[in-house]
Amino acid sequence: MAEHELVFHTNPMSRGRIVRWMLEELGVEYRTVVQEYGGSMKSAEYLAINPMGKVPAIEHRGVVVTEAAAICAYLADAFPQAGLAPATDDPRRGPYLRWLFFAAGPVEAAVTARAMGLLAPPEKAGMVGYGSYDQTIDALEGAAASASPWLLGERFSAADVYVGGQVDFGLGFQSIPARDAFTAWAERLRAREAYQRAQALDDALMPARG
Numbered sequence: 001m002a003e004h005e006l007v008f009h010t011n012p013m014s015r016g017r018i019v020r021w022m023l024e025e026l027g028v029e030y031r032t033v034v035q036e037y038g039g040s041m042k043s044a045e046y047l048a049i050n051p052m053g054k055v056p057a058i059e060h061r062g063v064v065v066t067e068a069a070a071i072c073a074y075l076a077d078a079f080p081q082a083g084l085a086p087a088t089d090d091p092r093r094g095p096y097l098r099w100l101f102f103a104a105g106p107v108e109a110a111v112t113a114r115a116m117g118l119l120a121p122p123e124k125a126g127m128v129g130y131g132s133y134d135q136t137i138d139a140l141e142g143a144a145a146s147a148s149p150w151l152l153g154e155r156f157s158a159a160d161v162y163v164g165g166q167v168d169f170g171l172g173f174q175s176i177p178a179r180d181a182f183t184a185w186a187e188r189l190r191a192r193e194a195y196q197r198a199q200a201l202d203d204a205l206m207p208a209r210g
Contacts, residue, residue: 006030007059012202015068016056018165024194069104076158084158103163106130145181164189
């Protein structure tokens, strides 16, 4: 791998779609490596990159970054010319980080727990970061409703990519309810050229159905 090459490990049937979208928003060059479930994803070579044996992951400047939210945040800072992250002295940096971590933490946990029938009972809600599924979705809806048109107002950011990507996934799999604020935000996101390019690239990698 060249010293400054950006390598993107993914599978079109994964959260790697969110990172692909982020890369397309950045407009930078990168090389895609498709890792197969049950195959190369569990190989010794890939486990040396991500011991979890999961995608997405990136390699950049000798650094490995895993976890979709972390990758989006890293890329936004690594390529500041794209303007996808507020500077550290920008007051919008707080809300930017807040919603990135909220989606990676409570939203991801609540949606997954509900899908598996493993939500914490009400009397133990205080023990889990998401409290309850409804509480988490209501808070997420508040963020989506305030997106005018984006989470940081007129400025599109990596938070829209990651948090919006979670909403987009959730609407598609019906793990997030089709509330007006979610569907309206998702429509704005899907209209972005980078989103459409990313979808086309990943759709082209989907296995053929015989």
